[in-house]
Amino acid sequence: MGTHERKEREKEQRREEIVNAATKVFFEKGLQNATMDEIAEAAELSKGTIYLYYKSKEDLYLAVMNVGSTILFDMFDNAVAKAPSTLERLLILADSYKEFFAQHRNYFRMFHFLQNQQLHKQVSPEMREISQLHQQRVWDLAVGILRRGVEEGLLRRDVDPAEMAVVLWSATNSLLMQIDYQYEHWKHSLGIDMERVLRHSTNLLLEAIMTEAGRAQYRRHVAVPVA
Amino acid sequence: MGTHERKEREKEQRREEIVNAATKVFFEKGLQNATMDEIAEAAELSKGTIYLYYKSKEDLYLAVMNVGSTILFDMFDNAVAKAPSTLERLLILADSYKEFFAQHRNYFRMFHFLQNQQLHKQVSPEMREISQLHQQRVWDLAVGILRRGVEEGLLRRDVDPAEMAVVLWSATNSLLMQIDYQYEHWKHSLGIDMERVLRHSTNLLLEAIMTEAGRAQYRRHVAVPVA
Amino acid sequence: MGTHERKEREKEQRREEIVNAATKVFFEKGLQNATMDEIAEAAELSKGTIYLYYKSKEDLYLAVMNVGSTILFDMFDNAVAKAPSTLERLLILADSYKEFFAQHRNYFRMFHFLQNQQLHKQVSPEMREISQLHQQRVWDLAVGILRRGVEEGLLRRDVDPAEMAVVLWSATNSLLMQIDYQYEHWKHSLGIDMERVLRHSTNLLLEAIMTEAGRAQYRRHVAVPVA
Amino acid sequence: MGTHERKEREKEQRREEIVNAATKVFFEKGLQNATMDEIAEAAELSKGTIYLYYKSKEDLYLAVMNVGSTILFDMFDNAVAKAPSTLERLLILADSYKEFFAQHRNYFRMFHFLQNQQLHKQVSPEMREISQLHQQRVWDLAVGILRRGVEEGLLRRDVDPAEMAVVLWSATNSLLMQIDYQYEHWKHSLGIDMERVLRHSTNLLLEAIMTEAGRAQYRRHVAVPVA
DNA sequence: AATGAATGAGGGTTCATTCAT
């Protein structure tokens, strides 16, 4: 019946409202300092109702993160769709990640906050599953492009596309994290401009995984030499 | 007289006992989940006594981290002392970090846990100072070697040694963190051996920052091709 | 519906139960020495529940005091209602305060304990407000009668009714406090019967603020000469 | 021997140093918030040593109060010595108390703080004794003057001098306490100038206990009419 | 006499989660 469907729709909508409220609170306070009371109040629902839709605070946290993952995926997807060549797709992917960092800093932080926490005990298996699917999707997109780059002879045959993805993502991530919360430290204590470092790091790694042909095409795109 | 000295020694020893007890508890539970009660019990002292030696839980946490920093520095220092050439010193430094990761995983985790936390509010200024000195010492050692590498023509003149250090450390760190808490995930979901990725990443980056001369010398040392 | 009203009633009842439990504990131990554990136990509720109804220990303390204020107001109000003339209302007011002291010694103590404490830091603004209203109500009643006395020519035109109230209340209070906690001291060390002193003090002050007409009427009521 | 005497002197001096340090700390923090650690540090002695000279924190508090009592007595004594007549001695006594309030507010507060506390459990019997002697001395002085006033026909025969003292002291005290911590409240909420009230209260009571002869003499001294 | 290290009981407040309605 339509009744059933309407119910389902309303239920889904309610889930979204809760996530939106939680997003606001988690962004402001962080996982530890946010309280279910605050979230319930922000959602204009009772605390009990929140638990009807999400099994725990940590589940809710992951739900918020999944929104972030979706945003990131969409940014990637849109960007890639626009780029005419594999090389450009590759480059625009890297840019998109920096863009995501710039535009959605709070989601970026959530991703990495969770990495260093051993608090995954309260997460329900279902939510963990969903969360991993979201991440997988992003991952597949990136690896796909790299694989294509190898096939087209832009990237080295002797390096596995997935490994390349890990290396690139990993280095970029790490530097973005530093930029996020210790930009001033690097700047003032050591005189290092981390944004410059990030550009260099990306260049170094890209060139390192490229073939001669790839590098040639690459340099036609970017006029910026390594230093 | 000796009386005073003995007292001092005993006091220092007591501080150590407390740090040891705290180390055990923090390793098991993490900063948040460790309680001062547990630490006091592990130290076989009253809770009040702990506060006689350390001003807060966070101070105590930093004290534990300083032990880790010292271990890392000593490993670096010993390693570097053994290496006959700048290139070897550079290589052995990277190896030492991996060794530190392998041997002292818990300290490694503490370092990165603290990065994503802005909970340093209860830290006493003295302890913060000491802690920074420990970190600085390690950093200076690494940058010193890179600088030497540039001077000797092994490393590119156009890249700042401190920046090189950031890039290398950052990429390595990021991968080690993945290895630490998601090794199995990469292995089984994606078939990626992260330790291999780490080796490749290191190689890629090292070669990327080297001069031709450096690379030549480097390849004589490592027989392992990039893939 | 009735459901909502019943809930409200139960909630109000619960608040009362808590105040009653708190009253018992605060009377026995005082603000400092009473613990929320004791209060919770006395109320047969969990500590968390107490905080659901009162925001802090100090709020709860004020809630108890407000009961005291209400009792005092009601005593005043009843007494005044019975008295046929302004003079009698004035006299019965003074008697009522002594009666309050005799019957509700513990509340009396609370009032004066709070005066010497500047510990109102944890008090919620709402509770502070309510508390002040309670006190104001009592005050207005007393000043109203004195004002009436002036208007009727019983009390001196040259003394402000509010000031009279302060003087009378202040002197009475001070002596009652002495009676409360040092009656025996005055009795045995100095042979002074403080209750007699209080009667004299009241007489002296009343006569001092009266007009001739007032004094004449007054003496017709009290047969007790000053000594 | 001189040795013994010197020791005694040193001991007494040490006691004084400790009281001075405690005075400073108690004035700043109050009884509850002052800690023995602070006092020991202020005295430049170890905490253990403090306990060698005073049995408890509360004993020390009383020791500080005794200094206050002595100051008050000396002020009274000096003032009385200067006054040529009994009436003037009586008036100057009242002024001296206000002066004490003005100059030594902290001691004044201590006196009244202790009244409302049931914390006398830790006070040693000896200290309690000493403390009472100090208060007694002040009291005897005041009552002596009043008695003299009765003998000289200034004050009413039908009122006991000790009772008069209680009434006067009690009323004054009570108003001073209000001035101390609620001056602004009376001023702004009710438009009452408590210092004016205090003057009036004193006048009213003095006149009330005087004979005709006394009042005549009194009015020659003060030109200030009751309102 | 003097020290100061050690104690250990305490205490107000928070909050994720549950469950009767």
Place this chain on the structure above:
DNA sequence: AATGAATGAACCCTCATTCAT
């Protein structure tokens, strides 16, 4: 479905006092 009252365990830090040296 929705509520929101109730729970109760948890937790860091304090401090007067003692006592071995």
